[in-house]
Amino acid sequence: MLSSSDSLTEIQRRIDEVKRFLSITLSIANAHTVEFYTHDVWKRFVAVPPEEVLLAVSFGSDQQGEPELKGKEQSRTTFGFCSDTNRLVDTHELLQAAKAHSLPGLGVCWSRDELLQALRESRSEPGAPPAEKGTKLEPDEFMNSKKSHEVQSMSEVVACLAQRCGVKQVIDVGSGKGYLSSFLSLQYGLRVYGIDSSSTNTHGAQERNRKLKKFSRSYQKHTKALRAQGQATHSPQEEFAEIKPGLTGENDILFGAGGGIVSQEEEVLNVLSEPDPETEELFLSALSMDVIQTTSPRIPPSELSAEERERRKRENLERKALNRTDSASTMFSPLTSYVTAETELRELINELEDAVMVGLHTCGDLAPSTLRMFVAKPELAAVCSVGCCYHLLSEEFDPAGQECSCTVCGFPLSQYLRDRSWFCGRNARMSACLALERVSLGQGIQMESLFYRAVLHVILRDHYSSYKSEKRVGNVYSKAKSFVDYVRRALRRLELDELKLSDSDIQDYLDAYRPRMGEMHAFNMLKVILAPCIEGLILLDRLCYLKEQENLSFSALVQLFDPLLSPRCYAVVGLKSYGNRITS
Template sequence: QRFKDLKIQRRIDEVQRFLSVTLSIANAHTVEFYTHDAWNRFVAVPPQEVLSNVGSRGDQQREPETTFGFCNVTNRLVDTRELVQAAKAHALPGLGVCMSRDELLQALRGHRSESGAPVLITDEFMNSKKSHEVKSMSEVVACLAQHCEVKQVIDLGSGKGYLSSFLSLQYGLRVYGIDSSSTNTHGAQERNRKLKKFSRAYQKHNKAVRAQGEATLSPQEELVDIKPGRGGDNDDVVYVDGLGIVSQQEQEEVLIALSDVNPAVEMHSESNPETEELFLSVLSVDAVQPTSPRVPPSQLSAEERERRKRENLERKSQDRNATASVMFSPLTSYVTAETELRELINELEDAVMVGLHTCGDLAPSTLRMFVAKPELAAVCSVGCCYHLLSEEFDPCLLGVCGFPLSRYLRDRSWFCGRNARMSACLALERVSHGQGIQMESLFYRAVLHVILRDHYGCFKSEKRVGNVYSKAKSFVDYVRRALRRLELEELKLSDGDIQDYHDAYRPRMGEMHAFNMLKVTLAPCIEGLILLDRLCYLKEQEDSSFSALVQLFDPLLSPRCYAVIGLKSWEE
């Protein structure tokens, strides 16, 4: 353990050294790019050289007078390729400090086999990004709970409750979702109620599939038939071969649940083939084929009707018991590291604490709570919004801050700066795959800042202009809208004057593009230092027996893809 702690500290030292040379670029505000002449201050090569080398895999000998591509005399960038190679080496993948998700799951499960429970289809009620995140993270959380022998989960910053609902419905965990927004918690509660309808219908289908499998039916023989019918004691029912019966009301409620979270699902007041096909697609995971009509209850013998009635009552009783024991409870509260969880949750037992993309200081607060609360057996935290982190060595801030978290980095009084933390939110993988930065809006804002400096006195770059670019038809229109938003006299400048600024700086737009690509290149290194600080914090705790950084998600789908994992009891 001591060796592992020293390894993390050495990696922190390496990233610190790299960022001490390069952080000035990340801290340059894009809005002030032209007013502060950022390109000429920090870069001594043409923009084309930067753009051609960012993402390059070529090798080049390091010149003796440079450090990470920066001239040791002028502190300006003179070797882009060297910088790019150094950035790759100082990002988390290059540092060799992360576990893969599969490695973590294997370590948690040990010799235990995976559960054969069917997995809910999340694509029906989540977008692809959220579906990927929820399925990937929930399996890890379920394994943590099983390893720690706990049945409760606390989801901090639970938002709309997708992760909480899935953990409850799929893995049978008692989940408490805590969010500071009452709108989120109320919406999550209603959404969870509707998703339970979806879950019950889906699980009925999977029970039938398993039963058919035990009867050695081939996939082509697995038959599901849904059709409206009337008769006997069951009016307005939908007969589902192999599943018993599902009421027309339950069918509609499942469709409502899906339509609430997926606008592509349309509701129909009357039964029709399109509605039945949609509901069938929700239930079916295998080949769906029509079957001969099922015998209605009115034509069954008294003995058979009594048997079906008894089975339905037993099934409903089981559903009620399952609902009572497997629940998701949304709670509205603003949580800090000092929050007493037992005051929020009366039934609290030992639990796993999780956070999926918790913003700013909530991520470090999650780790502080894990350390401080004996009832928390494990933690799985994926943070985001690094620009909202408070920094201890920011002279403008006082009190407990979110960064740095570890004693090791606090002893070095490390300070990133807001612009650098903003740069850490950029997504290198997406940019590398052609999902580039929206340069024109950034260019408009930077030139507007020149106009404000020249004609309206010194103006702070943080002044909010708002989303006027999406509504503007031209640069002149953009400036007019921005001046009105800032409550400044717009008649001071003619349309020609405004256009002259655009035409004067347009040839230098390539500089801004290249400079932002440098920021994108540095982003993983800044994020890496923030996450290494959190990992180091857990390794400094005496009662933390296991901690790791784990890549949970595909960075193309979810750029904030790393989780900080910690356990207080670890047995291999």
């Protein structure tokens, strides 16, 4: 039986724990790196040397047990911060507290395997659709590619949700280039509607899906013919090498061993009846290697040769004939639309039936809008949403009086946090996007560019009082050959008089602040440590929102991806309880 392990009361208690921790530490996450030296950020927030912080962070994963007590001082600290000065005095205590207040430390997340097992077990209950036949895929088979890993991991979960709910349609919100949508339609035979606000994305996704279909038909026909002839099939790599030229070349219509293209109906039947890990690996290779190309820029018909016009006319007639022959020929339909919680799906999709709503790395407010839509629309039976870009979230409550200008804000989502008027701040939400696991392995922050920008801010304060802070410097670091060159490029970008300073004047600033670069490095590592806790609060808020609803039988946070490959690795999953789809 599929049941939620944590009650609404338990999730609210976890939210309170994280809120208490962040009420002490959030000021560090909200400190702006640009103002690091002009506002003397290190001395304001930290009372220990930067070397101590860096050493503690470097060996933080090796620390065992409780942090070492420091006599009387220990009783006057909260999460490592002095109760009198609100400055950090115990880095080890902060590290332990941050770990305890992250999602793994709170113990509220399901693993992907736990969710899949629960979904498969619940399918055998009365009223559940029959389980899909096929070989179970190994989750780490495609970890050499971020996108392949995400598509493979999430598509299996979505397919299980669809089967659990007895639905055949999927709505992919913020579908982008259509990788997930194409794979769901081709490998699992689901009818997928991919909605994206960018017409460029939807057009490219449509073309990519068209070529993937040709690849699917060709591969299925080829292997089927070889098996019928009693011949051994090639390895997936050899098969893909034979088919790849058709995908990347000019004439990308692919032919099977018999010289013809199998029908869309045969393709769908083959995919549904004979799921093949080799076929899936080829699809994922095609996606991750980006050999599925988008169309070239459109050429006006008047500039085409007579031969090219005739060829395109023939292809269009063939495509229309195929569409008339098989109504299921478009298993994936990219749609261009800006989606909000108020969007009427039936106005976008005429053939809409009960469906699963999904979103793979939906940016900013789109993730909470997806959850609001799931709750409000009776035709949506389940949701699987992985958000990203927390810095683009709109916030309802702002102590500075700059409340959200949107009709409905993205954070907080739950009534529980809204009743408490909780506010994170843009810098803290930006910090939540940092990847602790990657930084821990040395894939760190580009410190020199941040350092350059902070020292530039000192120069602007000292010599350019007319400088408007809202003007952006932009990415001049990547083009600069030295700090002097960086400053001069930045001054030109800001339309300021660069002749006001000599090269030696600029170099003197660099020499003066270079010894303090360690402070900035250590401070940014503190932000990295806090990142999982801020992300955790945002995701707990979304889970709490689902738990507040009365028509849901199941809701959970699920770690879908390996955080080293995909730092935004958590999905919010929910299922409705009406009808005979879900057992409460």
